[in-house]
Amino acid sequence: MEQLKTIGRELAMGSQGGGWTGQSKEFLDLVKSIGEARSKAEEDRIILREIESLRRRIAEPDVPRRRMKEYIIRLVYAEMLGHDASFGYIHAVKMTHDDSLSLKRTGYLAVTLFLSDDHDLIILIVNTIQKDLRSDNYLIVCAALTAACKLINEETIPAVLPQVVDLLAHPKEAVRKKAVMALHRFYQRSPASVSHLISNFRKRLCDNDPGVMGATLCPLFDLITADVNSYKDLVISFVSILKQVAERRLPKAYDYHQMAAPFIQIKLLKILALLGSGDKQASGHIYNVLGDIFRKCESSSNIGNAVLYECICCVSSIYPNAKLLDAAAESTSKLIKINPDVAEEHQLAVIDCLEDPDDTLKRKTFELLYKMTKSTNVEVIVDRMIDYMISINDNHYKTEIASRCVELAEQFAPSNQWFIQTMNKVFEHAGDLVNVRVAHNLMRLIAEGFGEDDEGADSQLRSSAVNSYLRILGEPKLPSLFLQVICWVLGEYGTADGKYSASYIIGKLCDVTEAHLCNDTVKAYAISAIMKICAFEIAAGRKVEMLPECQSLIDELSASHSTDLQQRAYELQALLCLHSQAVESVIPLDASCEDIEVDRNLSFLDSFVQQSIEKGARPYIPEIERSGMFSVSNYTSQHQHETSSHTLRFEAYELPKPSPTPAAPQISVSTRTTDLVPVPETTYYTENNQASKLQPVLDASSADHGIKLHLVGVQKKWGRPTYSASSSTTSSSEKKTNGVTHLDGVSLQSQGTLYDSKGQQSEKQKLAASLFGASAGKTEKKPTSTQRAPKANTATAERPGVARAVSPEISKQKAASSPPPDLLDLGEPISTTTPTIDPFEQLEGLIGPTPGPSTLDNSVTTSEQKAPDLMALYTDTPPSSSSSISSGLGDLHSADKNSPMAKNVPSIKKGPNPQDSLQKDATARHVGVTPTGNNPNLFRDLLG
């Protein structure tokens, strides 16, 4: 139908002497039948038939030239529709030789469309092009230039280059223009062959004809992009051109939508942006004209905006000028200044985009919103983001949105309450996709609260968190990370405000492990939480009645495959039998924020060691001392007994050189074995006296080695470098961070309501208002900066913390109590079977001065149960294997053996009070809700 109509129109046009009378009937029929084709297949058939007939007829001898022209056009048409017309190429090439302008142009058009620049037929055309470039008829020259532009390749450039260069001075501006472009094209193809002619571009820049000048900007832009410095001298020319353009000195023909030659302006601005970037002097010339353009630009039309945009780009890339930057900012906000409604319209457009069915549009919008988030609008934006996050299924993008939500919430949260709620939502819907770190941050926030001063607010916050979590637990499916957080918070603060009974919380926690098909980590969190609640109850003097489901949980976990779970279950069982005071010191109430400091010197054991020595035990000799002494004494012959002790000497090949700093654990391992095996006991016994005499010497050296060894050994052995004392500094600065967030949020919250004055505003407008704040556009950069500062502090503060942790060690170094950590390599951290003294009895005695006759029994039994747990918390050695190893090794060095064992008990550094240290240890356990293998960073995250 459409075709019929157009035919009608064609006839009408034809009678007017219009467009298509020139075409032959056949061509019209072809186009018509293609237009009527119902399917692609039909169209293909028609074209193929056409091609067949063309192939036949084009090969006929003596085809009239006008006929040939039409054939060629039909071939072009066929190829445009995707069919191969290569048989006709040669005829197109032949046509370029024709004298007639019309035919020649058609020929050139066809070859430029048909041939690539490496086609075999090119060689046949080069000669024609050469000839035509010298033609008198400028149209022929133009056609040849067009063809040259498309067809001349690297090898043939030299053939036409001289002619093209000559044409740069052609009287016709159309030719000059095209010659410039052709030269540019040659430059793009092969910069080397044209490099000596580049100066021509500079000359053409001063051409009388604005068209030529405009065309020259294209190659110059490319050249300047490649090498800015050699064109700095042109800045003034460009500026003066731009000035003339802006002052409308160019012919009217270049005006476009009331703009003076906008395309040339855009190109010039692009060039100036390149030239001015980072160059103060060059930029100095540009400022003026840029200012002019800013003033003249009207943003009413599309092209006006294009120029304005280019201007802004230019201003931002050249050497900064405050005035221009202001102007740039102003011109972008001009719209809003003129009429706030305009801005509102755009704001609404953004809101519309959020509801657009097009997903990519939404994403872009969220990107935009993410970038413009301030503390005034964070709530709205994050809410929107979470809604969107819930609605999408794409895990990858969900992760991204979730992490952005978290980031924004952490940065701009108006209140902790809100932060926790937001985090809950994020966890609920994308829990398994967010970083573990986020969970730990959340836990920390709940634990630390607002700050030290406001205990009431803290507890309110916690109880609200507990409430919300208890509610959320009703949900059918929760991600495991979120469950971990819930378990931890419930364990820590579930019973804190007395609103919920312990058994209720325990019941809930048991439900967690059952209802949610959760992994071991969650179970571990849950049982730790149960343990904590039980401990709080016991400490408060209340009786804990074991719920049946809890008991069954404990039973189940005791038989678990995971040693970690097993251990926790046993620990819980053990804890239930403990006396309330012991429990309280093991798991004190609300102590998750307390700092745990590790006394690496184990100074609290001093008295114990002293006691042992008094009872006849040998003092501890550090590993290096032993091997070092062994070798050094041989060569220096300090010890006369050395010779008598042994007849067979191994040192010659056994000890290449006593390394002064045997920091690496491997070295110590090897020396140990040599030590243990060949050295007879007598050596040590005789040495005993010597060693005690040599004590001061050893002291000094061990202190020297000790420091290094401690640091290296501790980190490597335990694999959890998180016990470092740096935690205290970190956590305190974190608290500051929270405080800042809070203040910002409160002061800024009210701004979003400014828009409400507008009377009857739709829902969307309100949303827009809350998103964008007042149209005045107050920029709230402050929160970001203040927010960042404490974070930076945290990073730097950590280091002094470490340093501080090291320094007291040196002062407290004592030979007896400073076993180098490589002794742990013996793999005998626990020795419950030590015949001489039971260290756990000792430890138990340290716990408190209270144990009466009744508790003594209790403590003894528990100590035996607890001991492996204590150890296993810090070492991965299963408790069962340790006793056999230790018993096998015998009790030669009871002091030695005790110390590595005791060493595992972290203690406070500040004072030598052993009770404190034990308490700290308890706190460590208390906080370390899940020191499982797959969560090694927990401490670090929790504590800083």
Next chain:
Amino acid sequence: MIRAVIVMNTQGKPRLLKFYEFQPPEKQQELTRSVFAGQGALLSGRPDNVSNFVEADAIFGPVIFSSLLFVSFVAEITKKKKQEEFKEGTRLVYKHLATLYFVFVFDSCENELAMLDLIQVLVETLDRCFKNVCELDIVFNFNKMHTILDEIIFGGQVLETSSERVLKAVEEISRLEKSSSSVSFVPKSVSGRFGR
């Protein structure tokens, strides 16, 4: 630079294909098709109320970003080099007029808004040339269309932006062709082939 100019109708039939870097016919077809109905139905499936700018990397990549105007301001990278296909930073801008799509494909060196207006220049010129241009004018006179385009874009660079001057140049070409063909004794019917 401008990589390609594609004019096609709303059914996706190409009316004019001009690639400023050589593309074999099959490739041309493929690109045209993907521009018309690429992933996510590029032109054919685009509602009228969305932006005219499309990231053309999408034709070859999995994702299509229909960039909002202000968002598209953000990304401005990549250098052009010799390339076989549209490379990164390639965008296309289109204008939907009556039954035709005018599509310009260009790289990051060009200003998108300016390109949109260059389409306007082209269309204005065509309109003046054919007096109320319609699809059929372009179908039957696509060689003339090529002539006009050659006056505006030359080797991928914007040569002339004033439609008045383009028109003048084209008219002069037609006139000279006519006269030269009459000189070469070609029958009148042939000379009329180029219209005015």
